[in-house]
Amino acid sequence: MEPDETRAEYLATGSGDPPEPEQLDLIRRVLGRTESWDEPPAEVMEGLLSTVGRESGASAARDAPTRSRRTWMAGVAALVAVLAMGAIVAAVQQPAGTVVAMAGTELAPQAAGRAVVEPVSTGWKISLDLTGLEAAPEGSYYEGWVWSDDGEGVSIGTFHLRGEGEHVVLWSGVPPGSYPWIWVTLQGEGDGPAVSDLVMLKGRAEPAAG
């Protein structure tokens, strides 16, 4: 077993003989603490936004233009408003994120689909809309991956498509700009975390034009 796997196993179970287990014991203790999981009450963010909004407004008032500057600034503001409205309308008409076409490989030639990649505060949400892919057989599951052009792959989550109308939402912590490939593989349960050779679908995010 590789040292990193030994350490991951020790972190998970507390058993084994990793090098320097003290730090892992500390992390294990912290994982069991209430505060590691507790969420701040919703009113904390509301209070924060209220304070920032109020003080930002006060700051803006201090910086308010004099009467002599207002006439021409009003014209500029009107133009900016028109342009901003156009931009908002254009944004609303766009899809919610980058759409990546997915095609079945020779292992699943009838499969197809698309991935919608959306930035969220903790990374990237990747929603898969797949057709023609059978539910994963018992003892196996599907796994999503993102890959760099250099051949580095990162798992983005698992699913099995056994539920009717299953909506697959995965998560990536690495940027799609550096990891543009999206794969779906069929994995065997108990086979370990490495990517299998059974690649069922592939797609690649292309940079936006312009």
Add this chain to the structure above:
Amino acid sequence: MVSDLQYATGPQTVRGWQNRKVEREVLERFRSGDEAAVKAVFERYGGPVFAVSMSILRDRGLAADATQQTFIKAWRASSIYDPERDFGPWIYAIARRTAIDLYRREARRGEAELSEVASMAPGLETVYEVFEVRAALDRLPDDERQVIKLSHFAGFSHVEIATLLGVPLGTVKSRSHRAHARLLQLLSHLEET
């Protein structure tokens, strides 16, 4: 060259945080009081800051006050924040100081009692680990975070977790292994300190 994908996001959407360029952009907008950026910074660091506050104060109400004060102080001080430095340790330092100040004020105790704060918390150096572990947990995919929570916090075995979630035992095991490996990777910098 594919490193500059442009996203068609709504006008209020703040992009993800996984590279320094994006982080700087969000923090610039945070500094100007942009509501979406303030929300994004809170969503990223609210949990870790609350965890630090709870570790020191042991009271949800006081910890909520300390968390709000921390973010307000951070926003007011953001004009002097150096964007080349990591934001996490910077807001952690504000959170720790704010919680200790609040403890002193609430307890009406003096400097001599600070050691008592330290002893009731897991140890102030450990509070930093609480911050980092919580920040790392918040970056895990939901399914992996769920397995870690059920395992470490609730104390369930893999078999029990499989039953609870209605998934095969092998799925729980592989999810657990992946989650812990990812957590170790996210926390690797702790071992360098």
